[in-house]
Amino acid sequence: MAGLLDGVEVLVAGGGNAGICAAIAAAEAGAHVLLLESLGPEVRGGNSKYTRNVRTASHAYPADEMLADLLKVTGDGINRDLARFTIEQSRDLPEWMARHGVRWQAPLRGTLQLGRTNHFFLGGGKALLNTYYRRAAALGIRVEYDVRVTEIVMERERLRGVWVDRRGTRSFVKTGALVAASGGYESNREWLRREWGEAADQFVIRGTAANDGLLLSRLFDLGARRMGNPRGFHAIAVDARSPRYDGGIATRVDSVSLGIVVNAEGKRFYDEGEDIWPKRYATWGKLIAEQPGQIAFSIFDSQAYGKFVPACYPPHRSETIEGIARELRLDHAVLRATVDEYNQHVMPGTFDRTRLDELATWGLTPPKSNWARPIDKPPYYAYAVRPGITFTFLGVGVDEGARVVDANGSALPGIFAAGEIMAGNVLSNGYLAGFGMTIGTVFGRIAGEGAAHYARQRSPD
Template sequence: MKRPVPCLQISQITAGGVELVVRAEAIPAEHLEVLVLGTGLAGMCAALSAREAGAAVTVIDKAPETSRGGNTRFSGGALRCPTAETPPEALIEELDRITKGRASPALARVLYGRAEDDVQWLIGLGAPLASPSVERPDLRGGKMSYHVRGNGYGLVESLYPRLAERGIECRFETKAVDFITDGVGRVSGVRAKTRTGYVDVLARSVVLATGGFQANTEMRVRYLGREASSLVVRGSKYNTGDGIRMAMAVGGQSLGDWGGFHSAVMDARSEPVEAGETNINSYPYTIIVNRNGDRFVDEGEDFFDTTYVKYGKAVIAQPGSIAYCLFDAKVAEQELVYCLHREFEPVHASSIARLAQALGIPGDRLQATVDAYNGSVQPGEFDPERRDGKRTQGIVPPKSNWALALDTAPFFAYPVTGGITFTLGGLKVDDRARVIDTEDRAIPGLYAAGELIGGLFYDNYPGGASLLRSLVFGRLAGRESAAASKEVQASHAAR
């Protein structure tokens, strides 16, 4: 229940010695049990988990209701989970390899150790999960265990009704601007800005699930460098680092790869913000050249799910932050290469020279690159379903798998750039999802989940692990915040 709004009388002495009396209305306040910030997968899982644990829960989000879901709304909907063939230990080892030993072992154990149970919980809530081999042929060969029908949008729309069904209130266009703390440093709520003014929302515990800072140009430039100012933002325009800033203002410790971000190889014709899934995930079956006509990566190093982040960044580093995925009629006939949601068609031409002209690439340079590549292709069986070992020899960079000569007209090209999905730097949390302060102590009353958790991903990233992080730490933060709320209630009752 909201408190009545009293008037405050404030005296002020002016330079001339005249006393002025200013009357100002105090900010209204209300008291809750568990408050969750954000309606992405992490926020919704936290809210549902806390409610399941017996807490009354309120969720606020600065976005309008029509834009609910945060970055989850724009995701590909893939989950990288342990299976009988790939146990948790194997995925922990993979994460350690991909991040070159920098991922937090404690957080990795939480992520993959809880995954199987949490996925079943998600399915029980009505999430439409399916085999990725059925729903997403572009995920062939990777380690995605599940894919959500309808991608991230389908996931958001399947979970959002569960909130109301369980009595969880959601308030949109309500932006948290600062944490409220008590005299001993416990987070006891937020000050929020609504369409009608400010309100103090007090709560026994708070879960922070507001995402990274990828849609904040100033923060991108500050932490990622000047070239990050023009990055295509793949997801929500509302993920501007608010929660990270608020937590650090009350002593939250930063952790992770603050100069790193999740990228992707995506069509260069995408919208600059909220571009969505315009990925070209099938680049391993192409050769990628820059605007000078030169190759610069081993396109066939591995399946896309372990290379797309670093290759998106590699494209960004090229002149003009643009490149081109080239393939010929042999590959086109197999429908192996396409824009994920097929909004864009490839450029095509009857010869390499004419394709170069259409792309604005020096024709002689591109022809030389293609000739050198074709001459290096080794014999072997092409198989897009596995790492086939069909490689090049004698050129740099090599192509380690799926090396087919570009020799059959017509020839095709997708113009690509690197987009930003989420940032890798964030807050330090422990294995109970509690936010840790700069003295390595848990901040009482404050929990975090989702993208703003630091310490798991560095430089590169295994596809499908971010949604899993939101699920696992969201459910964990909800359960822990509900328990903390009960502890506060019990301590107040004992006084």
């Protein structure tokens, strides 16, 4: 390929947070680094450009507490040692990030109360990525856009290089080490359909259309261990009017815990007040994916209106529940009965959305365990919501050195992974807000350093 270096030391595939952190760490460890990104510079940054914060352990948020929070949401099926390791390593992130130019801002007020646990980037993920890309340029890292890595070539147990595609032209790039940081498989409809059947056609992909899992499947072909639940993903409730890709953060619907949620049959199906919203918001995408037609409706009244972070679309509004049912094309008698039944089971108590207020229903199935107030103060509001897939959890197995390992735990020589592509080691079912960037930053740094070392020490061909 014209212009691409022949014989680079470290090649990073993917230019999101994990990839750019790996590139910076590799360059700082003395390696010649080439970063290849499948999309153009104007949309660079993958899903990372949509982010706002990173979760880290600290004095105020001990590692044990963070691990307990993670285990509570993600359940079994993860590598607990690696999860603990990730959390321990996260302590250093704010300092490392600040050293590379990242600036912070006060946490957003609203339904995600994350001030103690998460750091918010000044200007959000785009500013974060731009800062890192400037740092990368200063370090002499070469970045090539519109180049998709399509194959990984190993010969006699040695990494040779990768095949790439730039606008239909195929070329081979030789490299000493590879960092795979090309995200999950969430934008690959065919793969999603294999796991979720036709329901996948209704999924909204919140991030980039480029994370198609090609390198993930190539690594599996090379014998990489599979980690994480193949059906596992971070998925939230997004407005049903969202674009199919790249809606970003603005389409999220945060009203769930302040009202009730019904399916297309007008029936409630889950406890809307199960836990503090940041710990539970990511269960709703999957819950909606399991409902008929993969659609649901968040319904609330004027007491809740304005008390959550608004989505970019206005909610449906009516003076009556019957009017709301008409707007949503639900059976109005069924919706009326659902709201009445819920209202009759709400117990007295003091509402406080900043904590588990135990303002609950009594004798209702499913229950609402917190923030349960009758829905009886017009006007009434509703959002139609769909599963909004953020990223998938199926990944390649890695060790603490971010080396990709096979089923026996042996490293695939010269191949490292960071970010969503290895998130399945530490995420299997649920998700903890801000942990995606923790994973990418922790393992990006480790992968970059490890790849630089590997490339430097490897014997000549």
